[in-house]
Amino acid sequence: MYKYDTYDQAMVDARVEEFRDQVKRRLEGHLSEDxxxxxxxxxxxxxxxxxxxxxxxxxxxxxxxAQMRVLGDIADKYDRGYGHxxxxxxxxxxxIQLDQTPDLLAELAKVEMHAIQTSGNCIRNISxxxxxxxxxxxxxxxxxxxxxxxxxxxFHPEFLVLPRKFKIxxxxxxxxxxxxxxxxxxxxxxxNAAGEIGAAFYVGGGMGRTPMIAPLVRAFVPxxxxxxxxxxxxxxxxxxxxxxxxxxxxxxxxxxxxxxDEYTRQVEEEFAHLLTQxxxxxxxxxxxxxxxxxxxxxxxxxxxxxxxxxxxxxxxVDRNCAAHKQPGYMIATIxxxxxxxxxxxxxxxxxxxxxxxxxxxxxxELRVTHAQNIVLPHxxxxxxxxxxxxxxxxxLATANLDLIGDIIAxxxxxxxxxxxxxxxxxxxxxxxxxxxxxxxxxxLKLKISGCINAxxxxxxxxxxxxxxxxxxxxxxxxxxxxxxxxxxSLGQITGPGFSEDGIVxxxxxxxxxxxxxxxxxxxxxxxxxxxxxAPFKEAIYE
Amino acid sequence: xxILTGNDLKSGAVTWWDGVQWSxxxxxxxxVGENADAILARExxxxxxxxxxxxxxxxxxxxxxxxxxxxxxRALGPTVRPDLTLKPADADARDWVI
Numbered sequence: 001m002y003k004y005d006t007y008d009q010a011m012v013d014a015r016v017e018e019f020r021d022q023v024k025r026r027l028e029g030h031l032s033e034d035x036x037x038x039x040x041x042x043x044x045x046x047x048x049x050x051x052x053x054x055x056x057x058x059x060x061x062x063x064x065x066a067q068m069r070v071l072g073d074i075a076d077k078y079d080r081g082y083g084h085x086x087x088x089x090x091x092x093x094x095x096i097q098l099d100q101t102p103d104l105l106a107e108l109a110k111v112e113m114h115a116i117q118t119s120g121n122c123i124r125n126i127s128x129x130x131x132x133x134x135x136x137x138x139x140x141x142x143x144x145x146x147x148x149x150x151x152x153x154x155f156h157p158e159f160l161v162l163p164r165k166f167k168i169x170x171x172x173x174x175x176x177x178x179x180x181x182x183x184x185x186x187x188x189x190x191x192n193a194a195g196e197i198g199a200a201f202y203v204g205g206g207m208g209r210t211p212m213i214a215p216l217v218r219a220f221v222p223x224x225x226x227x228x229x230x231x232x233x234x235x236x237x238x239x240x241x242x243x244x245x246x247x248x249x250x251x252x253x254x255x256x257x258x259x260x261d262e263y264t265r266q267v268e269e270e271f272a273h274l275l276t277q278x279x280x281x282x283x284x285x286x287x288x289x290x291x292x293x294x295x296x297x298x299x300x301x302x303x304x305x306x307x308x309x310x311x312x313x314x315x316x317v318d319r320n321c322a323a324h325k326q327p328g329y330m331i332a333t334i335x336x337x338x339x340x341x342x343x344x345x346x347x348x349x350x351x352x353x354x355x356x357x358x359x360x361x362x363x364x365e366l367r368v369t370h371a372q373n374i375v376l377p378h379x380x381x382x383x384x385x386x387x388x389x390x391x392x393x394x395x396l397a398t399a400n401l402d403l404i405g406d407i408i409a410x411x412x413x414x415x416x417x418x419x420x421x422x423x424x425x426x427x428x429x430x431x432x433x434x435x436x437x438x439x440x441x442x443x444l445k446l447k448i449s450g451c452i453n454a455x456x457x458x459x460x461x462x463x464x465x466x467x468x469x470x471x472x473x474x475x476x477x478x479x480x481x482x483x484x485x486x487x488x489s490l491g492q493i494t495g496p497g498f499s500e501d502g503i504v505x506x507x508x509x510x511x512x513x514x515x516x517x518x519x520x521x522x523x524x525x526x527x528x529x530x531x532x533x534a535p536f537k538e539a540i541y542e
Numbered sequence: 543x544x545i546l547t548g549n550d551l552k553s554g555a556v557t558w559w560d561g562v563q564w565s566x567x568x569x570x571x572x573x574v575g576e577n578a579d580a581i582l583a584r585e586x587x588x589x590x591x592x593x594x595x596x597x598x599x600x601x602x603x604x605x606x607x608x609x610x611x612x613x614x615x616r617a618l619g620p621t622v623r624p625d626l627t628l629k630p631a632d633a634d635a636r637d638w639v640i
Contacts, residue, residue, distance in 0.1 A: 026551075027551065027552060029589045033592055033593065047554060047592070047593055049556075049615060049616050049620075050555070050556055050616065050619060050620065051549075051553065051554035052554035080626060094620075095554075097552060097553050097554065098552055098553070098554060099552050342623075413611065413612060413615060414620035414622050414623075415620055417612075419612075422615075422621065422622075424620075424622045425622055472609070472610055473611070474611065
């Protein structure tokens, strides 16, 4: 894992003290809310429905056990005993007091964490593949490149006041587990014909009000030009992105309106200019960062077999564990989606349990996934049964990864001031309704957003749900056919919306259509793509 | 009726204008009639409330009930965590909100 150097630590510590002074002046009445609001937002502090909400950055979703333990302690000390892991691989606390925030941030800084650039029109936390460094199918660990981009984008003076927020994802596998093409910039580390590592840039994707899939803008950027090319992409956006209308201010609108070819031409022109300016950090810096992401000291004698005699354990392994690049190891996902639970929520005690298990079984490392689960990336197969038993005792052994119960849901109208409808109660009802038959439905990614901003990624769900306000009443639109992976697609709305109970019934009917038409190993998504919307629509609205 | 709501500066807690000060309980909310803008300007200038605004509400046998679901949820707390609402012992709270 990356460790702060003296510059990193000094920057974060200084920011804490700067914010401490700003909070003091606000509480003493020397700063108005109009003046203070942009300052608190730059430190991740929102004012939500019930209280202040603090969003803490978890760069590329990677945490040490010490960091996870502090997140749990903060939940108990400064919040109401829990936190919410988000679709940006961050964590949010819902009940923060303004006067306590500086002390909270100081505790985060002690374990090399902060809340900087988790809000505002800047480059946000950079996300990545939760299996990075462990996946059997990756060509390289993407996190050193994500870290290089993090350092470049932190306090970047030119990009702190962009037209809108900006999200970057970096992956390095054939399988896209990070919704890469639905980001402002999606980067896939690739190998060219000469065997050299470089970066493919996809620019102008996103969800929200106007969902778009990012087109490929450049197939190969050499490693010694990575930051320069990213800078060129941002510069063109910063120069021409719309600032007159926040709904048209994301880079996806610029790329769409200019056209991919014209946007690319402008980026290449800027790139050529920037190459003459010498802004690229030396490759030695990348090598310094890479040294923090070397493989752990694997037990090369670890047995590559599993005792599957406990059927519940075997079910969990089959559902929640993935192949590891190292023989004798597996990647284990801890589902934060118990039946009827709140997706992505974990108590302080559960966070400490996961921290302990990460230390004991996974080389002191954990990951947050954009699907709001936690990953232990390097677990010996020989330790999996012990791990599972301890997870089970803590209520963390739900075997439902990528099933219909593994729902992505935003906080919705229960917490969020932007939301139009509640997401969580719908997720809970679906989770309960389908608990008994979810295994029969196979991989089925269901995602719920409480408003058009799409924090719950509803456009990318095999089944998506969008909550809207219909004359003061919650109403839920149903979408089918979205996908965030290698074959990214955007879901299509089935038709008129439903009540809270009606949407659950509609999904029941949609899954019946799937099971009736399923061929072979088809997922619901595959069946939908083959037979189209009509049979689903007919059943849903009969 | 027209009532005023905002957040406490220090805690961020949802508050309601009761005619004298800002209460945590929507049941204390006072009908401000045509005086909303004047009260909001005065109270925000004095920094006694944060992000305040006026909303429509009705008053019946259950007390003061904001017209919009968003403010009803603000009044009580998240519907999915009854243990964290202002009236955790009230089994009918969720029905009241929705």
